[in-house]
Amino acid sequence: MSMTRLLAALGLFMLTLNACSAPEKAPDHFIKGTVEGIQNGKDGYTAKIKTEDNETYFVTVSTANLSDPTQYKAVEIGSVIEVQGDEWTMGEDKQITVRQMK
Template structure:
């Protein structure tokens, strides 16, 4: 009896987990019927990152495990969080420490989270 209960519990858990990862999206129409749309992989992908170059003054530095994040104020007044680390740079020899107040130019992949602008730095110019 315990074995049967355990098997049914595991079976229920597997069904619950697999249904959470479903590619189906259901909507209820006004007449009470249900319409199911199957999402494709293309619809689930995030937007591609843009590559940008920013020159700005370093306001703050937050040290991390593999590098640091420099908070930059660009010439147009925008704030950027530039993550600078050896693994992310195209040429690891470009890696260097920067100081608060220094003006630097970075190139890399940009993305937004809420209202904040982030850059994964690929090139750190001197």
């Protein structure tokens, strides 16, 4: 393999590694926010929530991802929810795969 191809392959590999951040371990605290939008999915929903600190999160709630599926709650715009889970980013958006709900 020529040096140019090797460097190109290495560059693509590094770019792929940095494309998305890996999920972080679930935080020890719950994030509380007001629901501003809801996108329904197959077995749950993704809600856009805004915290009191004016931070926005997109939280994905599904019975399959909850540590206790009986915690599943349907929400409406304006509802206040508390969630805990795996935090990650997609572009500039903060995401949480919910593992626990209050």
